[in-house]
Amino acid sequence: KAGVTQTPRYLIKTRGQQVTLSCSPISGHRSVSWYQQTPGQGLQFLFEYFSETQRNKGNFPGRFSGRQFSNSRSEMNVSTLELGDSALYLCASSLSGVNTEAFFGQGTRLTVV
């Protein structure tokens, strides 16, 4: 059974640009959540989508947004990139959104220069 797939694996962007990251969950999983991981702040929750609806949102500015498609694939968008947005962005999927049943992808390493 294929795991959670995130694309691209690595990305370099310039300050002020925008970026879109993609996450394909495990087949049958309807919940996709996104996290930002940095050495200073650790792993922080961004938002969760379930059946195309944003169900929960963390404490991040409006520059961070996401969406989920009918096939449960999800995208995350960051506009007007800042140097501090450099991080590993992880998505996790689960059947129903229970955090103890989540499987993480390998992440997208975003570097903003």
Add this chain to the structure above:
Amino acid sequence: QKEVEQDPGPLSVPEGAIVSLNCTYSNSAFQYFMWYRQYSRKGPELLMYTYSSGNKEDGRFTAQVDKSSKYISLFIRDSQPSDSATYLCAMSEQTSYDKVIFGPGTSLSVIP
């Protein structure tokens, strides 16, 4: 004071050693306690989770929760080089994603 604190490490042990990884927390409402393992350049992998207090064992891994002391531990017996990774504790009041608080992680190296 952060809501979840974790031994910073890095921790380096010889193969076969017993490893103890620890976290403390301040929110007495936490009920779900999780341990994740994260290899370099990979996403976290859920190792074990415990509901409320007590012990849970899975192979070489044992998770302990002491809610009275607000302290959780992960023990690894007969540690192997393949256990070398960063270990993250996480905890929440409920099972929804937005309620999970992660510790900063402890880096472990098991030397052959």
